[in-house]
Amino acid sequence: MSSTPAPPEEVRILVPSGMLGGGFPAGTVERGLALGADVIAVDGGSTDSGPHYLGSATAKTSAAAVARDLRSLLGASATAGIPLVIGSCGTGGTDAGVDWVAGIVEGIVREQGLALTVARIYSEQDAADLVAQLDAGRIHPLAPQGPLDAATLESCTHIVGMMGAEPIMEALEAGADVVLAGRATDTAVIAAVPLMRGMPAGPTWHAAKIVECGGQCTTDPRSGGVLATIDAGGFTIEPLDPAVACTPTSVAAHMLYETVDPFQMREPAGTLLVREATYRALDERRVRVEGSRFEPADQHTIKLEGARISGYATMSFSAIRDPHILGSIENWAALLEQVLTARVRQTLGISPPEYEIDLRLYGYDAVLESIDPATGPPREVGVMLLVHAADQATATSVAKIANPLMLHLPTRDMAYLPSLAFAYSPAETERGPSYEFALHHVVDVDSPTGMFRLRLPEGATR
DSSP states (O other), X not given: OOOOOOOOSEEEEEEOOSSTTSOOOTTHHHHHHHTTOSEEEEEEEOSTTOTHHHHHTOOSSOHHHHXXXXXXXXXXXXXXXXXXXXXXXXXXOXXXXXXXXXXXXXXXXXXXXXXXXXXXXXXBOOHHHHHHHHHTTOEEEOTTOOOOOHXXXXXXXXXXXXXXXXXXXXHHHTTOSEEEESSBOTXXXXXXXXXXXXXXXXXXXXXXXXXXXXXXXXXXXXXXXXXXXXXXXXXXXXXXXXXXXXXXXXXXXXXXXXXXXXXXXXXXXXXXXXXXOEEEESSSSOEEEEOOEEEEOSSOEEEEXXXXXXXXXXXXXXXXXXXXXXXXXXXXXXXXXXXXXXXXXXXXXXXXXXXXXXXXXXXXXXXXXXXXXXXXXXXXXXXXXXXXXXXXXXXXXXXXXXXXXXXXXXXXXXXXXXXXXXXXXXXXXXXXXXXXEOOOEEEEOSSTTTTOEEEOOTTOOO
């Protein structure tokens, strides 16, 4: 009669950096292995850089940077005999992103002669399937989004579902040494192995949240990775750079990062609750956290992310040093928009909203706009003009009409033509299609793995 093996006393997770391709200092992985890491986990993507990467199914990282990190991580996985889990492959987590990372992995595995079973988990969704779910009343908006319609789903170039830990656990239980997952919560790639090995959900999800960005929870975010050790009563965080420390403040502060509420965070399977958590320094470098809880949800949900083409953009950029213009830069910017609108109507016979102008004054208020606390005239200003239209030709035509204005437009009281400076030649740069996020919704699911497709090499065994 067989018995279920008892869970280990603790599970150690090595997180080398906040994102695959971001790099980490030499020695990071080796130190993590020396401390007894049971799994290596790293995030491979994000929506932080906007909708382009999901909409176009391309990566923000270079293949060379991803390969550099993978050479170290794959070698460590094979040497130590521990799994490597990567989520949100290719930035947006599309099927193409998973295959892109898998291609790099396969090349390194061949090059280094590594005996690793590599699993792929695809998270891309078919719009027609989601329309059926919508009609069944199983898709719901997240604030501040309103109701969804079929046309919005069908307009997306790519839609992904954000998986929790369960599809990753399924891949590991099926015999994978390396898991390359599509879109996943940042925490899921870290939580999968501890949950699979019987660690409590509260400390597991909380530790995963703290270490998701690698060294960001330390006194030096540039230092590289961290090691999280999870046990039945809580977890401990330790930086992998001996010269860097974790403090109760640096660890607790990460619950403020990308959360609506610093005391709770929703995952597909439930909600992490940390209001009662305590943060205690074990020594000058390590922090112990206890009191985290996880409340399972009555309904498992999968968040949907989708992007669609909103038009095409052309950009120009010039710089102003003229002190007279800088003394009334807001008036000059308003005049530029007024004159440009009139000339476009005269030349092309079109007016907004047939095109849109986004004029940003870098060095003045391009970032904070009206809430910028800076006072007084700036020393220099970079003027970025972004023209958005339904087609590339129109966007470029408008930008070209703006060209002489961005080079020589005087204020109304100037008796001479100033000379401003374009940053490059040609002045107009066609940016191609512009994407926008179209979905901020969740879908009710009967199975946490049902929306995702696991692919293992032929002959892989459990």
